[in-house]
Amino acid sequence: MPAFRGAGLISRDSLTAWLLVAPAVVCVVVLFIVPIGYVLLLSVTDPTVSLDHYRRFFTVPLYANVMVNTFRTSLIVTLACLALGYPLAYVMARRDDALAVSFWTGFVVRTYAWLIILGNKGPVAATYAFAGWGSPPQLLFTSFSSTLGMTHVLLPYMVLALYGVMRKIDPSYMRAAESLGARPFGAFRLVFLPLSLAGVVNGCVLVFTMCLGFYVTPILLGTPKDMMISQLISQQIEDLLAWGFASAIAVVLLACTLVLLGIYNRFAGLDRLWG
Numbered sequence: 257m258p259a260f261r262g263a264g265l266i267s268r269d270s271l272t273a274w275l276l277v278a279p280a281v282v283c284v285v286v287l288f289i290v291p292i293g294y295v296l297l298l299s300v301t302d303p304t305v306s307l308d309h310y311r312r313f314f315t316v317p318l319y320a321n322v323m324v325n326t327f328r329t330s331l332i333v334t335l336a337c338l339a340l341g342y343p344l345a346y347v348m349a350r351r352d353d354a355l356a357v358s359f360w361t362g363f364v365v366r367t368y369a370w371l372i373i374l375g376n377k378g379p380v381a382a383t384y385a386f387a388g389w390g391s392p393p394q395l396l397f398t399s400f401s402s403t404l405g406m407t408h409v410l411l412p413y414m415v416l417a418l419y420g421v422m423r424k425i426d427p428s429y430m431r432a433a434e435s436l437g438a439r440p441f442g443a444f445r446l447v448f449l450p451l452s453l454a455g456v457v458n459g460c461v462l463v464f465t466m467c468l469g470f471y472v473t474p475i476l477l478g479t480p481k482d483m484m485i486s487q488l489i490s491q492q493i494e495d496l497l498a499w500g501f502a503s504a505i506a507v508v509l510l511a512c513t514l515v516l517l518g519i520y521n522r523f524a525g526l527d528r529l530w531g
Contacts, residue, residue, distance in 0.1 A: 295503045302500030309504035319488070326485040329403060330467035336407045337414040337463050338456065345418035363409040367473045370405045371396065402478030406470055413466065414459040421455030461520050465513050485509050
């Protein structure tokens with residue numbers, strides 16, 4: 257009887273655990289697994305069962321250029337976010353009072369703010385006119401404005417990834433290095449910087465993967481010649497109604513993202529992305 261009673265308790269506990277997990281599993285299946293499976297199916301069945309969409313994507317130079325531009329822009333934005341975010345996160349981590357990076361302003365609002373700032377009647381143009389420097393250079397609807405806007409939108413993600421790691425570094429390590437004769441910059445380079453590399457990697461992976469699929473900012477601030485892969489997908493769906501080819505492009509983008517995350521997981525572990 258005790259054995260049967262124990263088995264009943266284990267079965268009841270297992271059922272309870274499954275019932276608690278069931279809503280999350282249903283959400284993942286309905287909102288992620290089914291849509292991704294449908295896109296994958298559509299990429300090889302619309303209009304007929306074949307791999308022509310993938311063959312077209314990898315053989316037409318235009319689409320290869322879009323892919324290269326997407327990765328190049330993502331790399332530039334990631335490096336810019338790292339260059340700007342590291343000093344900011346360092347200052348935040350060294351302060352004792354509360355300091356936060358706000359996410360309350362939506363990225364669409366921030367993108368439209370750059371439309372005003374870089375526009376013909378914005379503060380940049382007004383500064384040129386006030387200083388007598390002539391007409392300002394064309395800043396809006398260029399690669400520069402698109403990259404600047406994406407850097408502004410994604411910078412908080414880099415800062416928070418760095419801050420989460422830097423905050424855990426004991427300040428006594430720096431004081432110990434300085435007490436042993438190291439100069440402040442030497443202590444930073446030999447002690448603090450290596451300990452913060454986990455945050456650097458986390459922030460770079462997070463920003464890079466998000467930038468791969470960015471759509472609103474480059475389409476509002478950029479130029480058609482610097483099209484990113486998300487814009488290409490939108491063009492195929494909205495203008496050409498090429499659902500199968502657009503699905504194939506989306507699958508390629510998803511595969512590239514998964515490869516990147518797989519490499520990161522192999523050397524660092526995905527669990528480190530969350531601190």
